[in-house]
Amino acid sequence: MPDTKRNQADARGVPVSACQDESLDDYEVALRQMQSYFGDPTETLAKTLERDPEFVMGHVFNASAMLMMSERQYLPMVRDSLGAAEALADKANDREKGMIAAVRLYAEGRWDEACVAWDRVLADYPRDALAIQCAHLTDFYLGDALNLRDRVGRVIGRWDESVPGYSYILGMQAFGFEECNQYAEAEDAGRAALAIEPRDPWSVHAVTHVLEMQNRYHEGQKFMRDRVDDWSPDNGFAFHNWWHLALFHVEQEDFAGALELYDNEIWVDDSDVSLQMLDATALLWRLHLQGVDVADRWKAIAELWDRKTPLENGYYAFNDFHAIIALLGAGQVAEAREVFADLERAGRENPALTRMMARDVGVPASAAVIAFAEESYGDAVDYLLPLRSVAPRFGGSHAQRDILTQTLIEAAIRDGQAGLATNLVGERLVHKPESPILRRFASRIPA
Ligand SMILES: [Fe+2]
Known part of the structure; x- marks a missing residue:
């Protein structure tokens, strides 16, 4: 025995x-x-x-x-x-x-x-x-930025470098700081974590978020490429860090580079992981908003989401929203509407929290992308504009939820709402004055 x-x-x-x-x-x-x-x-x-x-x-x-x-x-x-x-x-x-x-x-x-x-x-x-x-x-x-920072903050004083795994706690604190827009503290904590344990993809990720939010895209690419062996091979979170690297390419209008990463690192033929599928979907949508032809990639990713229907519908609104985008991208509007109907039902019948997430954000955000796909750009604006202050409630990071703002800007441009589009671009220019993709948006605002 x-x-x-x-x-x-x-x-x-x-x-x-x-x-x-x-x-x-x-x-x-x-x-x-x-x-x-x-x-x-x-x-x-x-x-x-x-x-x-x-x-x-x-x-x-x-x-x-x-x-x-x-x-x-x-x-x-x-x-x-x-x-x-x-x-x-x-x-x-x-x-x-x-x-x-x-x-x-x-x-x-x-x-x-x-x-x-x-x-x-x-x-x-x-x-x-x-x-x-x-x-x-x-x-x-839950998109709970304060607790991403403070729940770790409540206990980290009881840890120090002599405690096994301390660096991972620092890495979590780094991400919490970043989601609370405390970029200097986030970068310090993330880099301190990596100084202890370089092979920590969550801390790499936290620093990458800072570089994304501060529009340090050249530095971001170098940061990730220099340490790729620490976060990519055989790592279950690598797809998300590759997604972040692809965002740095999109930022510079290097759409071919982003698609190359999509094909080689982000997309997996038979992936069954919603977290991976939603990143893949979000990247394709960002490229779609820029008018990039992503060819038959929509069909492939929609097929993966289709396999999860109807079991997963209504479980987590953030996933459903991305499933709907993929199905719309593939032209499967009827299937997208089926997921939407289940999401609406979740917004009425789920337990309190996930009901709120579906009702308050998932449903209007999904209605917006459906309207966008049907070229009802004014409706898309109407759904998205009131969502801006409550969008964190359906989860994800600032970087992930940026898909909503980018869709809103593009919808405003296509609907000829020049004043609104100018303000939305202007808001971002405060934080990202050197952004090539923002200049691209700005150049298309109707006179
Ligand atoms: Fe992220």
Whole structure:
């Protein structure tokens, strides 16, 4: 029989209930895989749980990791892992019970309440790296910029460089600063994280966001290219960092360069990952707005989204919005309207939070792109203009949601609303005075 001990702790001193020593070692591997996106943590823990089925945190970790994929298709597996963890509740310690409660809330669609539950765990166990990361990713899915910064800020004082994985916490703080427009603090934290651990794609990503928001596109390209071996090969987050690099190309009107990255790095034939598909879709739409012919790429990406219909419809409005764009791009208006109808239903019937996300942002944003595709540009403007202040509520980053503003500017131009288009371009010129793509927009505003 393997040795089983009680009152153990993980590498950060967070208490863990009875498990085999090897299971804790595996947990550290899985945690590092989740933090770095190198390797598959659920695969790692699948073997662990075969050997040590009473390892509560193994079940909690697997459920959490699958929830962070932001897709309904994983819910049956989440429920299996959650059920296994709950069956062990009488053996679980308080921290583990708190983590189980958070997973249950998230699985019930109460994502905001899950974040509160993780906060409660962190009040007693501020070095619970899994709680921090899950809450951070959920804050991202909710577009909650303040908590992207402050939830990490509440605990980072309890960490330092001697604690394993500290750099990843710094990297999360960097992204939180960036989403709160604190670019200097964000860049400092991101670069400090990379000085400790260069192979940290999330910290690379945080710095890249700063370079994007400050329109430092030449520097951004160099930053990413110089360290490409640290964030790209065999990395589960690489597609998103490649997407950011493609944005630097789009910014300079290098559309061929962006498409080359799309074909070689961002697009995957049989991808089943919504996060990857939405980045691919968003890049094609940005190019489409510039009048670039993306050929049959729309058809291919629409086919991938089609495969997720109707299961995923209404689960996460941010995904649905991108599915609708891809289907419109491929000329599949009827299919796009089917997703839209399910999104509208989610806006009436989902649990409170995801209902709000669908109703307040997903539906009007999707109505806008449908109107745009039907060349009803005035309607697209009418949908998008009031959305500007509430758009963060359906998740994503500033950079991702910029698709809404770019669509709005283009719709205003095509509808002949010169004053509005001039103001929208002017607003961006304050932040990006040297922007080639902005000059391109400006040059097309009707006199
Ligand atoms: Fe990003």
